Amino acid sequence: DVKVTQSSRYLVKRTGEKVFLECVQDMDHENMFWYRQDPGLGLRLIYFSYDVKMKEKGDIPEGYSVSREKKERFSLILESASTNQTSMYLCASSRGLIGSGSSQAQHFGDGTRLSIL
Amino acid sequence: DAKTTQPPSMDCAEGRAANLPCNHSTISGNEYVYWYRQIHSQGPQYIIHGLKNNETNEMASLIITEDRKSSTLILPHATLRDTAVYYCIVRQTGANNLFFGTGTRLTVIP
Numbered sequence: 001d002v003k004v005t006q007s008s009r010y011l012v013k014r015t016g017e018k019v020f021l022e023c024v025q026d027m028d029h030e031n032m033f034w035y036r037q038d039p040g041l042g043l044r045l046i047y048f049s050y051d052v053k054m055k056e057k058g059d060i061p062e063g064y065s066v067s068r069e070k071k072e073r074f075s076l077i078l079e080s081a082s083t084n085q086t087s088m089y090l091c092a093s094s095r096g097l098i099g100s101g102s103s104q105a106q107h108f109g110d111g112t113r114l115s116i117l
Numbered sequence: 118d119a120k121t122t123q124p125p126s127m128d129c130a131e132g133r134a135a136n137l138p139c140n141h142s143t144i145s146g147n148e149y150v151y152w153y154r155q156i157h158s159q160g161p162q163y164i165i166h167g168l169k170n171n172e173t174n175e176m177a178s179l180i181i182t183e184d185r186k187s188s189t190l191i192l193p194h195a196t197l198r199d200t201a202v203y204y205c206i207v208r209q210t211g212a213n214n215l216f217f218g219t220g221t222r223l224t225v226i227p
Contacts, residue, residue, distance in 0.1 A: 035215075
């Protein structure tokens with residue numbers, strides 16, 4: 001089974017801090033994604049990466065950056081945390097973007113519930 | 118991506134089949150139907166997907182109507198652990214994003 005592991009289930013940080021969220025997948029997937037999930041808004045894509053050192057902006061990249069130095073690891077960085085970034089953050093991975101539908105099934109971690117005080 | 122419409126909630130007796138409907142009347146020819154579920158305090162879990170034909174795996178069956186404007190996810194013998202929010206998503210091949218709507222909250226009753 002695919003395993004996507006997020007480093008923390010719960011995290012509390014202060015306004016203005018630099019925050020790192022880590023995600024590791026063990027299935028050699030090319031693609032990795034960071035979403036945030038808020039009540040009434042569903043999942044919104046922040047950034048994604050389709051290869052090492054490659055990154056693309058999603059729908060809401062402002063206030064975030066990412067890093068992918070190794071294929072299995074994708075980090076989300078809040079440069080200067082603000083209270084409106086309090087949310088559930090979900091990492092996902094998938095094998096390839098082009099091809100059959102099954103290769104694009106995204107597999108998710110259990111999320112990090114981040115609170116910014 | 119085409120919009121999907123699902124009932125907000127459903128109940129199902131334990132051991133019975135759970136049939137979750139989804140309307141996607143604006144689906145286009147190259148869009149797949151995906152189903153995910155999210156159990157409380159966990160990340161979304163991929164269940165099944167299909168394009169035109171009915172599909173079955175160890176978790177569920179997916180029935181897609183001939184005109185592809187609607188589909189039904191079937192959990193053949195629902196258990197208490199199947200209580201979750203179920204999301205129907207229509208997505209183009211090659212698209213990067215997954216658009217999760219509000220889904221259907223399925224409650225399996227003992």
